[in-house]
Each structure stands twice: as C-alpha cells, then as structure tokens.
Amino acid sequence: MGGNGPAAENAALIDALIEAVGLDHTTTSTDAREVASQDVYRSGELPLAVVSPGSTSEVQAVLRACMRHNTATFVRGGGMSYTDAYLPDRKQSIILDTSRLTAVREINARDLYATVEAGCTWAVLDEVLSEYGLRSVFWGPMSGRLATVGGAMAQGAVTFGSGRHGPSVNAALGLEVVQADGSLVITGTGGQPEHSAFLREYGPDLTGLFCADAGALGVKTAVTLRLEPRPGAGEGLSFAFDEFTELVGAIEAVSRFGLVTEVFGAETALMRLAAGRAALKQDAGKLLAIMRGASGPVQALRTGLRVALGGRRFLNTAKYLVHFLAEGADAGELRMILRRIRRAVGGRGVEVANTMAEYARAAPFPDPMIVGHSGRRLLPLHAIVPFSRAVGLHEEYLQYLEDMREECEEKQVDAYVVYSVSGKAAFLWEVVIYWDDEWLAFHRRYLPDEVQGVVSEGQANPGGRELVERMRVDLIELMYRHGAAHLQIGRAYPYARDRDPGALELLRTVKRQVDPKGLINPGALGI
Ligand SMILES: Cc1cc2nc3c(=O)[nH]c(=O)nc-3n(C[C@H](O)[C@H](O)[C@H](O)COP(=O)(O)OP(=O)(O)OC[C@H]3O[C@@H](n4cnc5c(N)ncnc54)[C@H](O)[C@@H]3O)c2cc1C
The missing domain is CATH 3.30.70.3450 (Alpha-Beta Plaits)
Known part of the structure; x- marks a missing residue:
C-alpha cells in the first residue's frame, strides 16, 4: 500500500480497473458484489469490485492493476459451483467475471478443433458447432446453459461425452492463460508460429499443467477444444x-x-x-x-x-x-x-x-436448478473412485447417514445419492444434501424462470445449516479414506493433503513462478 491510506489506494485501484475495462464493466454496487461473491452453497467476503473484461488484453490490464495494488483476484465463470472456488476470502479483492469473453475465435472443421474464449457457455458453443455438424468431445456439464468452457477447464467437469472421453479437461488441446503479472502463456501446438492449435501431445504437457488447477495458476482467456462429428x-x-x-x-x-x-x-x-x-x-x-x-x-x-x-x-x-x-x-x-x-x-x-x-x-442444457425440489437449499459433494471401491464407499456412507438420522430429521436435512462416470474406469459417486433454509441473493438471481412461483424460499434454519456444514466435513473425510479423487477442488477438497512431497513442491514452485504474490484465487488447491 502507498502512503495515502487504504481508501485512496483502493480508489486508485478502481480508477485503474475502469481504465482497463471501462466504467460500464466495473461494478462497485453492493448488490452486484454480493451476488458475485456467493455460490450455490454459501457466501464469501464482499470484494471491492466486479470487473468484466472483454478481451485478453483487458484481462492482462486488470491483473497488472491488481498486482500493483496488492489485491487478490477471484475468477468467476458461470458461478455454478459450490466448493468456495471463487468466493473471496478477504476484502482486499476483486472478482474477475469472464461473462464478456464469449467469442468463438476459430472453428477448423477439417482439422477438428475450435478455439473459444473462456467465458463462452457450453450451450452456446454446442449450438455454434452444431451448424458445422461438429461438437467438442466433452460437450458440457448439465449446468452448461450458464457454466463456461473456462470454468470446466479450471475445475474439471463430467457429463456430456464423459462416458467415452472422461472429464472436460481431456477435450483441451491448448490454453491461453494470463499470469498474475499480466504476461501470457499459450500451450499446445498453437503456441508456435507456422503451427496450428491441432495437437496437445507435443513435448511436456503444459496444457495439462493448467487444467483442473482451480484457477490457481492464472486466468484462462481462451481454450482450444478437440472436436468430433456429431452422431447420426x-x-x-x-x-x-x-x-x-x-x-x-x-x-x-x-x-x-x-x-x-x-x-x-x-x-x-x-x-x-x-x-x-x-x-x-x-x-x-x-x-x-x-x-x-x-x-x-x-x-x-x-x-x-x-x-x-x-x-x-x-x-x-x-x-x-x-x-x-x-x-x-x-x-x-x-x-x-x-x-x-x-x-x-x-x-x-x-x-x-x-x-x-x-x-x-x-434438452441437455436446461436452466440449472440451483435449489432443490420445492425450493430447498442443496449441496452436492462428490467422489471419483475406481469401480472396485464404489460399494465400500457407499456402504460406509449408509452407516454414517443412519448414525445421523435423528439429528437430520430434527433439523430438516436429507441426503440422496446420484452417480455418473468419468471415462471407462472411474465411478463418480455424489451425495446431494438438501435442507430447509432461506435463500442467498445468488438463488434469487439464478432461479430458473420456469419454476418462479412454483418453488419457494424457506425460513432461516441455522441449526440445519450448521449440521450440513458438519456433514460436509465428515463426508469429505469419509471419501478421503476411500481413496477418492475430485473435480471442482476449489477450496473444499484436500488435494494437497499428504501428497507426494516432490510433486507438491514442484506445484508450489510453479505457483510462485506464475503468481509470486499469491494473488490469483488464493487458497485454491490448498497450495
Ligand atoms: C444444476 C447444476 C448442474 C450441474 N451439473 C454438472 C455436471 O453435469 N457435471 C459437472 O461436472 N458439474 C456440474 N455442476 C457443477 C458446475 O456447474 C460445473 O463444474 C461447471 O463446470 C462450473 O463452471 P462455471 O463456469 O460455472 O465455473 P465457476 O463456478 O464460475 O468457477 C469454478 C472454478 O473455476 C475457476 N475459473 C472459472 N473460469 C476461469 C477462468 N477463465 N480461468 C481460470 N479459472 C477459472 C473459478 O475461479 C473457480 O475456481 C452442476 C452445477 C449445478 C448447479
């Protein structure tokens, strides 16, 4: 901070952000900051501003301003997650919202790749590609009407295409990433002159390094995706x-x-x-x-x-x-x-x-239901395990739920299991916890039109909320004991815990290199 005090320093930051992206795309209103700093599950700190850059160079300018003013940047795509993944953990922060980075830059129908900006939603991308008879090999999570391509690369997602191709990150051929000091990294063959972005596997997999990083290693501004013909x-x-x-x-x-x-x-x-x-x-x-x-x-x-x-x-x-x-x-x-x-x-x-x-x-991409049936609040928690461990995990969960039954009944909390796969050998097990409670501004903002007036907000239920948080912690522990891996690591799943020390130190070294002051998505991945 400079000698003029925090208020003057923050005013200078806001001026720099306005210079970077324009007044219309720099929001300091309490309402907008509140919605942007909440996810499906809960709220973070109120950031100083929400900025929406419209190009890679504007993202670079925003990050440079934040670095100059020692301000953390939390990156928000569609906002459809629930693992504290973009929730500010401090007031000295901004939210960088990618909703204006929507251009489809290139579709190469012959060589089967497309380069798209990170804030493009999966629903929009799929509609554009359908005109060419093509689609991305991973073509979206069910939240894809609002969830973005950048979000699924940063945290990993499964569903459409995952039975054959595994998680979203397998579709990435290359990435354009802005580092904390505003400099640019381009991975994949697209990063060399005279080359096109058609291939990921050429030398060390730098695309993989930035995939599923929970946004800790920089802001993805564009993604090149592997395409395939649509089925007959x-x-x-x-x-x-x-x-x-x-x-x-x-x-x-x-x-x-x-x-x-x-x-x-x-x-x-x-x-x-x-x-x-x-x-x-x-x-x-x-x-x-x-x-x-x-x-x-x-x-x-x-x-x-x-x-x-x-x-x-x-x-x-x-x-x-x-x-x-x-x-x-x-x-x-x-x-x-x-x-x-x-x-x-x-x-x-x-x-x-x-x-x-x-x-x-x-209708693969309905408006995402961010509350449950009849308007109850919801929290999904998932584990990816090999098929050989799925039944053991489920049985221990059933015992846990039985132990909690009385308290759950008393506090109006329920839990149900859903499942999917990630490729040919991994089972995705997910428990969705529901409870009666009031909504956040987030839920009012994103409630699908078609259920307005059909579902309704509950009464405040602090006891239920506290129980859900306790169950969240217990269930993540239970999953750990069963050797679970996770998508959507954010700041919820114990990625760094007991990890091989050599691998962890390497990752921390990379983090220091791309973000020396620890200002981008601090706390993400737990590194
Ligand atoms: C109703 C509903 C259905 C869902 N269905 C599925 C499903 O089928 N499959 C599934 O896997 N998940 C599902 N999800 C979870 C979630 O929506 C997805 O994981 C989705 O990919 C999140 O994308 P997003 O753009 O909303 O990311 P956000 O929630 O905005 O962000 C997620 C993380 O990515 C980071 N990030 C976002 N954009 C960038 C960027 N450009 N650069 C760097 N970091 C970035 C953020 O900082 C954060 O850490 C569902 C959620 C809901 C509410």
Whole structure:
C-alpha cells in the first residue's frame, strides 16, 4: 500500500480497473458484489469490485492493476459451483467475471478443433458447432446453459461425452492463460508460429499443467477444444436396480467397453421427491423439445406419447435408477450398441421407460436448478473412485447417514445419492444434501424462470445449516479414506493433503513462478 491510506489506494485501484475495462464493466454496487461473491452453497467476503473484461488484453490490464495494488483476484465463470472456488476470502479483492469473453475465435472443421474464449457457455458453443455438424468431445456439464468452457477447464467437469472421453479437461488441446503479472502463456501446438492449435501431445504437457488447477495458476482467456462429428443416431436406455452392488456392476460392465457417451442416475427416492410440480413444469418444456427433435409430425406424436406415458411410473418400485445414453454413426450401429448395453447389464437390473434419458438427450442444457425440489437449499459433494471401491464407499456412507438420522430429521436435512462416470474406469459417486433454509441473493438471481412461483424460499434454519456444514466435513473425510479423487477442488477438497512431497513442491514452485504474490484465487488447491 502507498502512503495515502487504504481508501485512496483502493480508489486508485478502481480508477485503474475502469481504465482497463471501462466504467460500464466495473461494478462497485453492493448488490452486484454480493451476488458475485456467493455460490450455490454459501457466501464469501464482499470484494471491492466486479470487473468484466472483454478481451485478453483487458484481462492482462486488470491483473497488472491488481498486482500493483496488492489485491487478490477471484475468477468467476458461470458461478455454478459450490466448493468456495471463487468466493473471496478477504476484502482486499476483486472478482474477475469472464461473462464478456464469449467469442468463438476459430472453428477448423477439417482439422477438428475450435478455439473459444473462456467465458463462452457450453450451450452456446454446442449450438455454434452444431451448424458445422461438429461438437467438442466433452460437450458440457448439465449446468452448461450458464457454466463456461473456462470454468470446466479450471475445475474439471463430467457429463456430456464423459462416458467415452472422461472429464472436460481431456477435450483441451491448448490454453491461453494470463499470469498474475499480466504476461501470457499459450500451450499446445498453437503456441508456435507456422503451427496450428491441432495437437496437445507435443513435448511436456503444459496444457495439462493448467487444467483442473482451480484457477490457481492464472486466468484462462481462451481454450482450444478437440472436436468430433456429431452422431447420426442416439437413444437412451434406463434401468432400475434394487441393490447398489448390482447397479455398480452394470455401470462398470457397460462403461469398460466405452459403449455409452453418458451415464447418470440417482436413488429413486430422490426422483420421487423431485417429481413434484417444478419437475412437471420443466418436463413439459423438455417434452416439446423431444417432439421437435423427432423426424416428422407422426413420429413426433408417437415419441411424445411414449415418453409422456412412460412417465414416472417405475419410480414407485426399485431403489436405484441409471440412464445410459448411446450413439452410433447411423441407426444400424446404434441398434448394435443398444443390444450390447442390454447384454452387459444382463440380469442385474430391469429395463424401464427411458423417459428421463430421452429428456436429457432432447434438452441437455436446461436452466440449472440451483435449489432443490420445492425450493430447498442443496449441496452436492462428490467422489471419483475406481469401480472396485464404489460399494465400500457407499456402504460406509449408509452407516454414517443412519448414525445421523435423528439429528437430520430434527433439523430438516436429507441426503440422496446420484452417480455418473468419468471415462471407462472411474465411478463418480455424489451425495446431494438438501435442507430447509432461506435463500442467498445468488438463488434469487439464478432461479430458473420456469419454476418462479412454483418453488419457494424457506425460513432461516441455522441449526440445519450448521449440521450440513458438519456433514460436509465428515463426508469429505469419509471419501478421503476411500481413496477418492475430485473435480471442482476449489477450496473444499484436500488435494494437497499428504501428497507426494516432490510433486507438491514442484506445484508450489510453479505457483510462485506464475503468481509470486499469491494473488490469483488464493487458497485454491490448498497450495
Ligand atoms: C444444476 C447444476 C448442474 C450441474 N451439473 C454438472 C455436471 O453435469 N457435471 C459437472 O461436472 N458439474 C456440474 N455442476 C457443477 C458446475 O456447474 C460445473 O463444474 C461447471 O463446470 C462450473 O463452471 P462455471 O463456469 O460455472 O465455473 P465457476 O463456478 O464460475 O468457477 C469454478 C472454478 O473455476 C475457476 N475459473 C472459472 N473460469 C476461469 C477462468 N477463465 N480461468 C481460470 N479459472 C477459472 C473459478 O475461479 C473457480 O475456481 C452442476 C452445477 C449445478 C448447479
């Protein structure tokens, strides 16, 4: 700080930010700072300003100003996370919001890559690429209507494409990253003159170094993604199971051969709760989308009727549900793959109406539901484990939940398990905790239009909130004991804990190199 005192120093910082990005894109209003400093789970400190640069050079200017004024920068993409990942931990900070970095810079349909700015959402990118008959090999998380390409590279995500290609970061061919002093790093073959950005694997994997870094190693301003042709045919299959062991066995058998592009599912108890008015209202929109996607009006009516009638009847019976989305180059190949999936599941489960699978295919990017059924608050916590450890993890969790049952009932807290995969050999297990509570400004801001007036805010429930926080800590410990890895590390998961000392020191050395004052996403990764 200079000799003029903190207030004058901060005024000088704001002036520098305005000079960097313009007055219209530098916000100091309390409301905007409040929403930006909250995530799905909770609130951080109020930053001094929220700035929205519109180009790489503006990002560079913002970071230079922050470094000069010893101010931390917390980077926010779509804001759709819940691991304190961009929440300021100090007042002397700004939030750098990437929502204006949306350009699709290049699509190379022949060489199968596209370079896109980090604030572009997955939904927008997919729409643009569909005009070329292409898509990114990882093409988005379910929150992709608001979640950004940069966010998924910084913290890692799974869902669309993950059955075959694993997490989001596997789609990255190269990155453009701004370091704390404003200097630029370009990774991948795009970083050499006379070369295009078509390849990641050339020398040490510097792209990988910046992937899933929780934003600790700089601000990603652009990402080059690996593309593939869109499939000619697709269909979802759904199965119900009574035993968790059978469910895991079926997902493992299907995944190991890369038969499916997406896998997702949940305890049916959660689906029953979620099948209330809000879901029905959302389903109506998705049903229309399914019918619009059908090949002709008669086919549309038949598909619509089948899906609507299939409805949610099976929710009353089995304990677990899973949906497999499969694709083929044409109808013939798809039929063969569907047969192989049914054979791999075998007698473990029962095939049920594929309503939800078809909804997901028709409307992959609905407005993200940042509160639960009927407006309850929610917190997802996940673990990625090898298939061999999935059942052990789940059983210890069930025992834990049983031990907590009375307190949960008393404080209106519930938890349900959902699951997915990350590639062919990793099971993604997630518990979603729900509790009655008041909303944050964040929830009011991002509540989807279609459920406005259908779900409502609860009463303040400090006891429930305290219990959820205790369960969060306990469950992360439980996952650690089962050897879990995580996406969305942020400041929630123990990435650095007991890590090989050589690897940790190397990472800390890199952090010191790219961010000597520790001003970018401080605390992220725990390094
Ligand atoms: C309803 C709902 C559905 C979801 N579905 C899925 C799902 O299907 N799969 C899944 O994996 N996750 C899912 N999520 C979690 C989350 O939305 C995703 O992980 C998503 O990728 C987050 O992206 P974002 O742009 O919102 O990132 P943010 O939440 O804004 O940021 C996440 C982290 O990335 C950093 N960051 C963001 N942009 C940059 C950048 N340009 N440079 C450097 N660092 C950056 C931030 O600092 C922060 O640490 C879901 C969440 C919700 C609420």
